[in-house]
Amino acid sequence: MSLDVQAILLLSGVVGALALASLVGFALHRRSVAAGPHPVVDNLNARIKAWWIMVAVITAAFALGRAGVTGLFAFASFAALREFLTLTRTHRGDHYALAGVFFVVLPIQYWLVWIEWYGLYSIFIPVYAFLLLPVVAALRGDTSRFLERVAEVQWALMICVFCLSHVPALINLEIPGYDGRNILLVAYLILVVQASDVLQYVWGKLLGRHKVAPRLSPSKTWEGLVGGVGSATLLGTALWWVTPFTPLQATALAAVIAVMGFCGGLVMSAIKRDRGVKDWGHMIEGHGGILDRSDSVVFSAPIFFPSRAVLVDPLSGTSFRWKHGGLWAPGFSS
Amino acid sequence: MAGPLHHVLARPPSDLQGDLRDLRETAPTKGDIAQAGRCPVSRERRNMIEATLATGIALFARAVTGVRGNWVGCAPELSRRVYFANHTSHGDFVLIWSVLPPAVRRTTRPVAAADYWRVGRIRRFCGERLFRAVLIDRNPAKIGAHPVHAMAEALREGTSLILFPEGTRNTTGAPLLPFKAGLYHLARAEPTVECVPVWIDNLNRVMPKGEVLPLPLLCSVSFGEPLKPREGEGKQAFLARARAALLSLAPSHPWTLA
DSSP states (O other): OOHHHHHHHHHHHHHHHHHHHHHHHHHHHHHHHTTOOOHHHHHHHHHHHHHHHHHHHHHHHHHTTHHHHHHHHHHHHHHHHHHHHHTSOOOGGGHHHHHHIIIIIHHHHHHHHHTTOHHHHTTIIIIIIHHHHHHHHHHTTOOTTHHHHHHHHHHHHIIIIIIHHHHHHGGGEEOTTOTTOHHHHHHHHHHHHHHHHHHHHHHHHHHOOSBSOTTTOTTOBHHHHHHHHHHHHHHHHHTGGGSSSOHHHHHHHHHHHHHHHHHHHHHHHHHHHHTTOSSSOSSBTTTBSHHHHHHHHHHHHHHHHHHIIIIIHHHHOOOOEETTOOSSOTTOOO | OOSTTHHHHTSOHHHHHHHOOSOEEOOOOSHHHHHHHHOOSOHHHHHHHHHHHHHHHHHHHHHHHOOEEEESSOOOOSSOEEEEEOOOSTTHHHHHHHHSOHHHHHTEEEEEEHHHHTSSHHHHIIIIIISOOEEEEOOGGGOOSOHHHHHHHHHHTTOEEEEOTTSSOOOSSSSOOOOOTHHHHHHHHSTTSEEEEEEEESHHHHSOTTOOSOOOOOOEEEEOOOBOOOTTOOHHHHHHHHHHHHHTTSOOOTTSOO
């Protein structure tokens, strides 16, 4: 199957599932109207409506190819970063450091991803931004709660920029026999992790009884977790044909993606709970902020890199390489 | 000197002096009329360009701050109101302005300091033409008429006002400075006008005093329940009530400042 055919098949599946969800949502709405306002049903329908818009935006980005996907995630990083930093306890003395985060570090990271300089974009934020931003903050002379402030800014960068930029970075992988189809791998990652979120929500609403972490999130239940991760793993297995993997490998990867996605939601809930907010923002109707929607992707995307080396290489006997693996210049990689 | 301001202006000057918000109305500028004479562009055309520019500035403010208007205690209305807000940044009134529905925005004017907005051509153009600010003089040497007069006049023309009763930008750690008396006198002068508390959140981090580059952090603007001076309510009591109403809108961030 060619790239186009596979892409159209994937999209048809997503649109079909959304249409089904819209029908169910409409039926629930009709049934609940008589009994007065029903916040859960209203929220469900708001979520479905927002999904249509998100699918349209993501599809448009994918249609534009690598530039579209990289641009989409650069924007998502920007939106996530402002949501995250809005809830941090920075001072006036952090003004330059924060300006650097938004206007220097974020663009450079995505530019490095764009020119496929793996050797640098994989360490730029964890090493160089990590060391230089505290210097900028220190020069302003405000030492109160200094460690706390620089730590929160670094965390924001790691979550919102470093981890999210690893999604478009998947396109940079050189996978033998999969040339030119890497963008499908990105679609696969997004699809499995978001399906896992949605299915956890559905299973949780239908059967949820026992809470996983009642102090963190009232909506995360063991029933939702097991059902969601299980059915997302099945979906990931069923979609093995868009990936370079065998069905067995796809099962393993989908399971890792779904579990890491759940963990992402858990960690980000802990931060929200500490800061006394329910959602990160208001950008997506019914869902909250962009971080509420992408917290699971954030945690599963970078894990996707080594887990392929750990899980897939031994099984397939092939090895994956990154273009421009060297640190100092693109083109001098081994 | 009869009329709504009578009771303010009839009081002994010593009492009045204490209340003066070091602001007063100055004569309408004639430079504007002269410029209009020179300008080949028609009045309507200029109005249109200015309205477009003003909308552009509001949209820019929305894009930078992702601002949301939370109408907690009232709904947006065209009736005359005094929106009184906390003041931490030069962008404050633009932000309030940007979350007002366009129809309300067109009839809402900020009250601003003439000594800032009359300096230089760009500020002057923004203050007088774009934002149509009610400019009042803060220079105590020039005090003649009560500054409340200019504001009451604008209200009588049918517009709403945006007012910062702290009188200056708050750069202290305190959430809200004590209120100046102007709000009370204005409410007494125009007793049918609703005073709406408006809390602007986070803009002080987007653009702290003295910084040039704004950070794209998220802001919110919350509108509280309208209030009016009660029968027999004194100045201090009303100002305390208004200040408490404004403070109650502030989100209780455990993370703001230490």
